Amino acid sequence: MTLETDYLVIGAGASGLAFADELVRRSDAHVTLVDRRDAPGGHWNDVYPFVRLHQPASFYGVESIELDRGDLEASGPNAGYMSLSEGPEIVAYFHRVMREKLLPTGRVRFVPMSEAEPGEAPGPVTVRHRLSGERTTITVRRKLVDASRFTNAVPATHRPAFDIAPGVVCVPPNDLPRRVGGFEHHVVLGAGKTAIDAVCWLLAQGAPAASITWVVPRDSWFFNRAKVQPTMAHFDSTFTSAAEQREAMAAATSVRDLGHRMEACGAWLRVDPSIEPTMFHFATVSEGELALLRRVGRTVRLGRVTAIEPGRLRLHRGDVEVPAGSLFVDCTASALSYKPPVPVFAGARLTIQMVRIPQPTFSAALTAFLETQPGSDDEKNACMRPVVMTDTVDDYPRSQLTDLANRHAASRIPAVRDWLSRSRLEGFTHLLADIRPEDAARMAIVQRIRVASQAAFENLQRLAAMPRGA
Numbered sequence: 001m002t003l004e005t006d007y008l009v010i011g012a013g014a015s016g017l018a019f020a021d022e023l024v025r026r027s028d029a030h031v032t033l034v035d036r037r038d039a040p041g042g043h044w045n046d047v048y049p050f051v052r053l054h055q056p057a058s059f060y061g062v063e064s065i066e067l068d069r070g071d072l073e074a075s076g077p078n079a080g081y082m083s084l085s086e087g088p089e090i091v092a093y094f095h096r097v098m099r100e101k102l103l104p105t106g107r108v109r110f111v112p113m114s115e116a117e118p119g120e121a122p123g124p125v126t127v128r129h130r131l132s133g134e135r136t137t138i139t140v141r142r143k144l145v146d147a148s149r150f151t152n153a154v155p156a157t158h159r160p161a162f163d164i165a166p167g168v169v170c171v172p173p174n175d176l177p178r179r180v181g182g183f184e185h186h187v188v189l190g191a192g193k194t195a196i197d198a199v200c201w202l203l204a205q206g207a208p209a210a211s212i213t214w215v216v217p218r219d220s221w222f223f224n225r226a227k228v229q230p231t232m233a234h235f236d237s238t239f240t241s242a243a244e245q246r247e248a249m250a251a252a253t254s255v256r257d258l259g260h261r262m263e264a265c266g267a268w269l270r271v272d273p274s275i276e277p278t279m280f281h282f283a284t285v286s287e288g289e290l291a292l293l294r295r296v297g298r299t300v301r302l303g304r305v306t307a308i309e310p311g312r313l314r315l316h317r318g319d320v321e322v323p324a325g326s327l328f329v330d331c332t333a334s335a336l337s338y339k340p341p342v343p344v345f346a347g348a349r350l351t352i353q354m355v356r357i358p359q360p361t362f363s364a365a366l367t368a369f370l371e372t373q374p375g376s377d378d379e380k381n382a383c384m385r386p387v388v389m390t391d392t393v394d395d396y397p398r399s400q401l402t403d404l405a406n407r408h409a410a411s412r413i414p415a416v417r418d419w420l421s422r423s424r425l426e427g428f429t430h431l432l433a434d435i436r437p438e439d440a441a442r443m444a445i446v447q448r449i450r451v452a453s454q455a456a457f458e459n460l461q462r463l464a465a466m467p468r469g470a
């Protein structure tokens, strides 16, 4: 079988959908999305049932459909903060995007259950159906779009990197609600967002704190949810925090010092103030969630797990005993992907990557917008340098340097500036458009951010050049 399309998008996850949504809104192009899954939404189709966004829903998803319910979290550790969508809502949202926005244009085709085998662009792409094995050749008239570069590894689809002895019950968090109840002890493995969700879920369901062991291979800095609330009602605290963070970046004498300055201004949080975090994955938590995490009966900090045996955990830096018959919850999937950056715009190929961190869907939508604008690849790439995802806190200065450089370059292109001022997914800039020039207090906050950004950019270069661990 052969098909034709203007843009062939590999991956119908959040990135591919945010790209397609913006492209079909702004052009007459025909788009084909291919995914090896049976439905749009990427990894959200495999998430554990109690997952929630960790950023406000108001700036997640695709540009044309709001995800936010428009209310505040009514209860739980995030009460009073902007709403965080639940997993099933996010999956339903992405299915709706396909069904109600993309397909009705008559210019979008979705090819599910199919593995793309791209060759050199431009040129035909072979797509193999995973069930029938049938191969389809798709002729790409304009561009091949790789929206699969950051395909997430989630607990349900990854294979644990440790040995599990016979008789040990180790489940992904997807199975936790179903399996829990018959175990007196729970051991949560991992220290990322998924593990935090699992610990908080257990405590929220009434598991005694003493019945939880939390294995924390590395401690992490987290964003403080209180400072990531982009609404006019929270304007002063959110934008003052942005200024304080840039000032911390400008004044820090080392990466370690930067972490402490971020903590001192309330922008970053850590579970245990006596431990120096080394990890940084841009996870966002609230003080309420931290309070729950601090209640955990026992925290094991002996590095990564190498094996689980009945009554025993083996880790890189030693072994510990755990109650026999514990339920182990595997939250060790890396989720993030660390592929080396490539140019976003490269002739007949577009590779969607994060150009604003941590905003994958905004980045994809901006890529689509720029694709509809005149200009050479070099001109577009000047404000679209890929920001490499951070793993450690040492990676943070470099990520901010690229992020700031992109912001600066984008602000010099009038059409992009205009798009940013209205973009829902950018989250913050559109709030600035509502400030009246006579509002001296808020204008002062904005000016403070501008001044600090320049100084931050200069000092971040020094911090990025320092030896790791400095």
Ligand SMILES: Cc1cc2nc3c(=O)[nH]c(=O)nc-3n(C[C@H](O)[C@H](O)[C@H](O)COP(=O)(O)OP(=O)(O)OC[C@H]3O[C@@H](n4cnc5c(N)ncnc54)[C@H](O)[C@@H]3O)c2cc1C
Pocket (backbone or CB within 6 Å): 010, 011, 012, 013, 014, 015, 016, 034, 035, 036, 037, 041, 042, 043, 044, 047, 051, 052, 053, 054, 055, 060, 114, 115, 116, 117, 147, 148, 150, 151, 152, 154, 193, 194, 335, 358, 359, 360, 361
């Ligand atoms: C638990 C969790 C919570 C998160 N919370 C947030 C949050 O609050 N805010 C935020 O901004 N981000 C969050 N993220 C990050 C999240 O990764 C991104 O927001 C986004 O969903 C990534 O989408 P994606 O399309 O890039 O990747 P994916 O969702 O992994 O989609 C990629 C798709 O490409 C398909 N694919 C890959 N290769 C091929 C091929 N050769 N042929 C066909 N199909 C292919 C895959 O099947 C997959 O469906 C979270 C991630 C996790 C795991």
